[in-house]
Amino acid sequence: MKNKRKELSKNQKIVLEFIEKNNKPVKAYSILSNVQKKGINAPPQVYRALDKLIEIGKVHRIESQNSFVACKISNCDTPHKTVFSICNSCEIVSEINDPKLFKQLRDFADNDGTKFESYNLEFFGTCKSCVTEQRENVKIK
Ligand SMILES: [Zn+2]
Ligand SMILES: [Zn+2]
Numbered sequence: 273m274k275n276k277r278k279e280l281s282k283n284q285k286i287v288l289e290f291i292e293k294n295n296k297p298v299k300a301y302s303i304l305s306n307v308q309k310k311g312i313n314a315p316p317q318v319y320r321a322l323d324k325l326i327e328i329g330k331v332h333r334i335e336s337q338n339s340f341v342a343c344k345i346s347n348c349d350t351p352h353k354t355v356f357s358i359c360n361s362c363e364i365v366s367e368i369n370d371p372k373l374f375k376q377l378r379d380f381a382d383n384d385g386t387k388f389e390s391y392n393l394e395f396f397g398t399c400k401s402c403v404t405e406q407r408e409n410v411k412i413k
Contacts, residue, residue: 280324286310287321288342291331297339297365334358334365336394345369352390353377359399361406368395 280288286307291298304318312318322340325331331340332354341356344367355368381387398406 281321283312283317284321284324286312287318288325288330291325291340292342294342296363297334297337297341299337299339303340332356332367333392334394335392337363337365341365341367343367352392354391355393355395357395357397357399359402360396361398361402364399366399 287303290303290306300315300318300322303322304312304315307318312321322331322333326333326340330343332343333340334356336358353374355370355373356365357368358365377388377391
């Protein structure tokens with residue numbers, strides 16, 4: 273896949289850079305307030321940029337949080353087939369890259385035989401560092 277960053281507009285680049293700087297998913301209003309000094313002042317400008325970034329797979333939407341995260345799988349070419357794990361305690365989101373799971377999902381159909389073209393799966397749990405932290409807290413007590 274060719275480097276799509278070159279095809280991005282100025283606003284799209286600004287929005288993408290801000291999302292990439294963050295470890296956690298960001299909400300649209302937070303994007304807007306942080307890119308204002310760079311000349312993006314209207315919510316539709318942010319949403320238009322997000323739409324494009326999502327379409328090309330550079331950014332994914334976390335449905336449950338209504339937030340946005342940069343693609344962590346380089347050159348993710350399946351922007352409409354995403355799987356995330358979300359920590360219930362620190363809300364950190366990681367993109368799951370599991371070929372076995374993807375293969376299973378590719379062949380997956382519902383009871384009526386409908387094959388799926390897109391999915392946005394979210395798994396909730398406790399991330400490793402939160403588990404460690406919780407264990408240490410218990411020890412201290
Ligand atoms: Zn991705
Ligand atoms: Zn966590």
